[in-house]
Amino acid sequence: MPLLAEMEMNGVLLDRALLNEMSSSIGADMLRLETEIYNAVGHDFNINSSQQLATVLFAELGLQSGRKTQSGYSTDATVLEALADAHPVIKFILEYRQLSKLKSTYTDALPMLVNPRTGRIHTSFNQTGTTTGRLSSSEPNLQNIPIRGELGSKIRQAIIAQPGWLLLSADYSQIDLRALAHISQDAELIATFQRDEDVHTHTASEVFGVPDSEVTPKMRRAAKTINFGVIYGMSGYGLQQATDLTREEAELFISTYFSRYPGIKSYIEDTKKQAAKLGYVQTVLGRRRYIPEINSTNRLAREAAERMAINMPVQGTSADIIKIAMVELHRQMIKRDMKTRMTLQVHDELVFEVLPGELEAIKQLVQDIMPNAMKLIVPLKIDIKVGKNWGDMS
DNA sequence: AACTAGGCT
């Protein structure tokens, strides 16, 4: 029996042959990279050890060390990327790291978690594991299956429907920013969604002072970073780190953003004040998160608490919305005695394993229920895709 | 068990 705090859903099927083949080919690539790395460095060492790697890079090769961790110099991807032109071994290490992650966490691990009785993977969806109201997923975590890059997308293709069936994915479009528009009541952000515009393009247009039609990909990318950054309480420094802007440009970018979206600025200020006064913040539905550190005399601790306070109502409201949709969808599927099953939730996305004869019915249900799960001041939109696996859908 | 790193939304 699962704990009350877990949902045991139907499980998903794996293309084991695909994963097997990927494990082998990744393993072969890693061996090649290993040799390249040892040659470039002049000796063997454990590439998986960040400690040993730091010694090699910063003490032996004399590369410029950067950020420090608690125990020494960081060798994470942002540090290595900055060193990519300084020594040929860096690119090999970055590639090795990527392959190592995908192999150990996914292509090797997933097949071992197939239940011999059902032939499926049964993750646990933990309902009490987060501070914001999101679900989490474990053993295995099916909420962090790779999607980026050729290999990532290939791993996702290994999550398949049973023969003759289909997977349907329905994801909310920009749900966090729509929740933010609702909570903050910012006029400009509300108008963007009411006009059904591309939110990142529109932010770029506002901040750079050009028409939407003249927003370049680079401008849109910067706007996207700030749109997400705002939800997380990002600083000028943080924006600078995440983009190729200078510190001054980043500061200006943020202050311009707040002048164009004054409701967002007030939301952030009001939320910090409310949290300090009450000791908690809450979602639209009243789900609370207590944040005792909000009044800490330690500035770092207090500022971290402020960012949590800013983020929780947004992330938590999105979680409330998709949970309502899940409950209602489940009810309606039972009522219609459908064979189609809800199989995964990934924060703003639901995945169903669909009997083809029920495809139109489930599409209709999803389209009726998800956008109407909660009435916000802006519309909720979803995108629906269908395919034989989770990797290529249209 | 703590730490580092990296996968996802």
Added chain:
DNA sequence: GTATAAGCCTAGTTG
């Protein structure tokens, strides 16, 4: 002077 973007889970290394 210092650190600086929310929420998770898993794997490998180290002591």
